[in-house]
Amino acid sequence: MTTQQTLRQCVKEPEKPLYGGGILKETEAKGYASGKKLLSENSKSAAPVKGSALKVDLKKDHHYALSVWLQLSKGEGDIRAVLVTPDGKFNTAGMIAAKCGCWTMLKGGATSYDDGKGDIFFETNVTAEVMAEGMALQPFSFDEWKGHRAESVKKERMKKVKITVVGPDGKPVPEADVSLERVGKGFPLGNAMTKEILDMPEYEKWFAARFRYATLENEMKWYSTEFHQNEEDYKVSDKMVELAEKHNITLRGHNVFWDDQDKQMDWVEKLGVPELKEAMAKRLKDIVTRYAGKVIHWDVVNENLHFNFFEGKLGKDASAEIFRDVAKLDSKPILFMNEFNTIEEPNDAAPLPTKYVAKLKQIREFPGNADLKYGIGLESHFAAPNIPYMRGSIDTLAQAKVPIWLTEVDVKPCKNQVEYLDEVMREGFAHPAVKGIVLWGAWHAKGCYVMCFTDNSFKNLPVGDAIDKLLKEWTAGHTGKTDSKGVLEVEIFHGEYNATVKHKEFKENCMTLDLDSKAEAKIELRSDKVLTPWVELKYPNRHLGLHRSQESGCS
Structure with a gap:
């Protein structure tokens, strides 16, 4: 959902409205995107002048993405966009530093929790007129917003990977059990650490298990x-x-x-x-x-x-x-x-x-x-x-x-x-x-800065449970079986994974796969006559986040 349009500051000519103007298409045809003066010189940061507020119809439980090119008639100053929602709340949708003689894009938005009429208007902290071009207001239901977010996660944080399992003769091995456990790399997620961790093994254990x-x-x-x-x-x-x-x-x-x-x-x-x-x-x-x-x-x-x-x-x-x-x-x-x-x-x-x-x-x-x-x-x-x-x-x-x-x-x-x-x-x-x-x-024993994940016994509080839930989701591995061609295709988060492969006719095999860089991997199984498993593990005893693999000959 993030726009692919390059955002620029202080350009001579504004670009076309995002989303084709969204729900402002008809309104813009009446002149709101044609350099219209939206605020008089005498208004400054007070309420907008009569007739300068833009009326819009808003929907319940919708996020609204606002974008607009703005400039001042003289000097430099800040311009603030306000979206008044049906509940009467004045929501600051965004603010920019603007100047005379060039256009700067404001990009932001706000959320409406009710159906009804709303207003868009602008304020500035200087004595100057505000002008707008290319204004757009695009609604997204909460489900649509989450859906676009999920699409972005798939595109930016995940990868489709093809794993092929072969035997000593190089032939595909169908029905092989493949387990992938995240052990490194991937999206960096961390936490602040305090000096108390040096004297508290419980704190150290809790922290190191997660971050x-x-x-x-x-x-x-x-x-x-x-x-x-x-x-x-x-x-x-x-x-x-x-x-x-x-x-x-x-x-x-x-x-x-x-x-x-x-x-x-x-x-x-x-x-x-x-x-x-x-x-x-x-x-x-x-x-x-x-x-x-x-x-x-x-x-x-x-x-x-x-x-x-x-x-x-x-x-x-x-x-x-x-x-x-x-x-x-x-x-x-x-x-x-x-x-x-x-x-x-x-x-x-x-x-x-x-x-x-x-x-x-x-x-x-x-x-x-x-x-x-x-x-x-x-x-x-x-x-x-x-x-x-x-x-x-x-x-x-x-x-x-x-x-x-x-x-x-x-x-x-x-x-x-x-x-x-x-x-x-x-x-x-x-x-x-x-x-x-x-x-x-x-x-901290005497209380956290703002947000505590645990009590003083390092038992999770609700916020700690929320982070654990995200950790499990974002470091999740995968288990599956190879098909008739010895192939397992999986969509998985970027990172390094310990791969364990089992098959009744072969010795268990383990190796670390870098799925940040590879889209394909081949794992070779050895004959059951081999006394020890063929192990190529970069991190034989590491587990990332809260996931723990079952006991195997690979760890």
Whole structure:
């Protein structure tokens, strides 16, 4: 369902409406897509001028995808799209940074839970007229939305694989039992980890049974490793990295710097510019070189759309310079911006998708930064998610053509917390631009940050059960029999699998198959006269997620 149209900012000519305009086809013929002034200069962010609201008929339990090209009559500012649903709720469907003289696409939407009349209108935070072209509003029933999401999962996360089983003579073996158990690779799914894991075997066991990726919640941050100036302490983070390595858990580095003034140590805030540069250079070198080869990502300057501590001290290119310096010390990790509210809160103007892409562009265009490896980190701290807005925002961010990760996913406690978390996870998993998800459900004895998966005995709470359900679904293996030609065809999630093949006339055989890269695999069985099974297992004792194979001669 994600549009194949390239999304662009500040273009001279807008493109045609998506979905042919959707339910706005007839309305657009009356002039709403012909540069119509939708807001007078004097309206600013107040209610729309009389006659500028667009009336629409909305259906119960439908998601509405809104897209429109917008520009201002003068200057620069933010434009907010509002969809008023039949229940009277004013839903922010999206917001963009716009300017005079060029068109920028707003892509988002909202959900209607009732049948009836609705309105679309626009607001801006500057004194200027808003003009629109190519507006579209496309409805999707909840079932249609889920169906399109399932289609995307099949296309992006699964593969049709042909497995052929042959005997020692090379002839096909029909009626062979084939079992595939996921053991590695595939879509990255992880969780935040806290230092309590070092002293709690129950926590370690619970975590390692589920996750192949992790982020240290706080332990790599500057205030954790050098709370007092020149008194560095990496003992805790070092031990956590060792624990991750023991369990083959891949780590994201979080973070080199945090742009929030409230997260700086007192001694950092008091430094003059020369002293601050010296302290930052020392911090950057210490953390990056210490964990070189041990992390696949760095969150380089955390939350530098909401905050600007380092820019305020060192100038507008502070973030770009830090990205450059990290890459000089370790060029292998992907270097991420990392922000909250970009996909979860359409009313927050600071981290809008268009502003995120613009900030990344600024960093990329800094001298020496063009060829760095970049990533987009979306913290994803949700309350009640606006799913159409989430999808539209990721579509917009995808124009940057870099990996997108949901880096700190959680949902605030509420009666629908489990349902909301499931929706957010499935939406992220289905989007082709999203390359990994890390949950923010780190355990603390005195309470979690927002979302707890277990109680203090590490028994699952409802949210933990929801994650286990997704893990089982997304790491599911397969069992089946070969046909008369010795072939088993299966549609299965990307990943590495331990394949076990049994047949009454042959010895059991096992091997690891990389189904990320292969569409076909051939497994040869040996004669029953062979005393031991022919084993070619990359991970003989590993199980991914919550799946456990039955005992066999292969493990």
